[in-house]
Amino acid sequence: MADTSRRALRLLSLLMARRQWPLGELASRLGVSERTARRDIETLRGLDYPITTVRGPDGGYRLGSGHTLPPLLFDDDQALAVSVALQTAPSTVFGLAEDAARALDTLTQVMPARVRASMEALHLTRLQNYWEFPTPPVAPDALTAVGGAVRHRHVLTVQTLRADGTRALPGDGDFVPARRVEPHHLVVWAARWYLVAYDLAEEAWRIHRVDRLVPRPTTQPFTDRALPGGDVARFVMTSHDRGDVPTAWPCMGTARLDLPAHVVARWAPGGSVIQHLDADHCRLTLGAWSWAGVAGILSTFDTGITEVTPEELVGACHRLAERWSAATGPTA
Known part of the structure; x- marks a missing residue:
C-alpha cells in the first residue's frame, strides 16, 4: 500500500510537470507495467484529480482542470x-x-x-517602515473584472474614482465620463496594480491605477496591439502619468527637477506625482514623515532643483545643506 501511495504521488508530480504523457513513458518513469500505470491513474481519478485520456497515435494522459479542488502536491x-x-x-x-x-x-x-x-x-510580521510608501488595497471584484477582460481580450468600460476613492457624478466639476479601453496588461509594481490599456476615444495608450477604477466588463473582443517599445515593464516604470495621486503624508512638497519626466518616474517613490514640463524638466510632488525626509528624497536625484515649495521644505533643504557642509569640511 505504501509503494502504491508513493507511486501515485510520483505519477501526480509527473502529470503536473508536463502537459501530456504517453502511457508507455509514464510507466517507464514509474518503473512499472502499463497496466499498473493505468491502475495508478484510476487511483488519482478516484481522489478527484481530473486526468483526461487523449485518443489517437499521439495520445496519452493529461491533468486537466476540475470543478473541485483535490489534494495538491508541492515540493x-x-x-x-x-x-x-x-x-x-x-x-x-x-x-x-x-x-x-x-x-x-x-x-x-x-x-x-x-x-x-x-x-x-520565514514567518513574516508586517511593520510600517519609516520609508514605506503605503497604497490602498484593490477590491477583489475590480481585480477580477480587469483580469478577466485582459485574459479574454474583451473591451472594458472604466470609470475613474476621485483621489479619496469616491465617485464623481454628472454635474460635479471633476466628473470624468466613463472610458472604453482595450485592456492589454495587468502589472504589479511598487505594491500597486496598474492596467495598461489602449483608450479607444483618445487613440492612445494609457496606464490606470486599478484601485481607482470602477470597471464594467463587456463581451466585445479586440485584437492585440503592439505596445510602444514592446516592453511592458519599462513602459509602466518610465511613464510619468500612471493615474497616481499624491499619497497623504504629514509633509508634502513639490520641486522642479532638471530631469525628463520619464527618468524621474522610474525612480520616484510610490505615491509621488510627476508633471511633464518639457523634454528636460518636470515637477515632482511627494511626501514623507518629515520635511527633512522630503528634502533627502529630492537630493537623491542628483540634479538641479528649483521652485521648491512650501517654505517648510525650503527650510529643510537649507538645514540639510548646512549639515552636509559641516560633515564634508571646508572646500579645497
Whole structure:
C-alpha cells in the first residue's frame, strides 16, 4: 500500500510537470507495467484529480482542470513560496487577510515537519517602515473584472474614482465620463496594480491605477496591439502619468527637477506625482514623515532643483545643506 501511495504521488508530480504523457513513458518513469500505470491513474481519478485520456497515435494522459479542488502536491520550495505569497498578498488586495490566514493554516497542517520548520522560520510580521510608501488595497471584484477582460481580450468600460476613492457624478466639476479601453496588461509594481490599456476615444495608450477604477466588463473582443517599445515593464516604470495621486503624508512638497519626466518616474517613490514640463524638466510632488525626509528624497536625484515649495521644505533643504557642509569640511 505504501509503494502504491508513493507511486501515485510520483505519477501526480509527473502529470503536473508536463502537459501530456504517453502511457508507455509514464510507466517507464514509474518503473512499472502499463497496466499498473493505468491502475495508478484510476487511483488519482478516484481522489478527484481530473486526468483526461487523449485518443489517437499521439495520445496519452493529461491533468486537466476540475470543478473541485483535490489534494495538491508541492515540493519543499513550492510550499515555502506559497507560504510567503499568502503572507504578503493581503497587503495589496482588499479583504484577503482572513482567507489567506485560513489557507496558510491549512497548508501548515499538512506540511512535513522539515518544511513546516522552514516555513515558520520565514514567518513574516508586517511593520510600517519609516520609508514605506503605503497604497490602498484593490477590491477583489475590480481585480477580477480587469483580469478577466485582459485574459479574454474583451473591451472594458472604466470609470475613474476621485483621489479619496469616491465617485464623481454628472454635474460635479471633476466628473470624468466613463472610458472604453482595450485592456492589454495587468502589472504589479511598487505594491500597486496598474492596467495598461489602449483608450479607444483618445487613440492612445494609457496606464490606470486599478484601485481607482470602477470597471464594467463587456463581451466585445479586440485584437492585440503592439505596445510602444514592446516592453511592458519599462513602459509602466518610465511613464510619468500612471493615474497616481499624491499619497497623504504629514509633509508634502513639490520641486522642479532638471530631469525628463520619464527618468524621474522610474525612480520616484510610490505615491509621488510627476508633471511633464518639457523634454528636460518636470515637477515632482511627494511626501514623507518629515520635511527633512522630503528634502533627502529630492537630493537623491542628483540634479538641479528649483521652485521648491512650501517654505517648510525650503527650510529643510537649507538645514540639510548646512549639515552636509559641516560633515564634508571646508572646500579645497
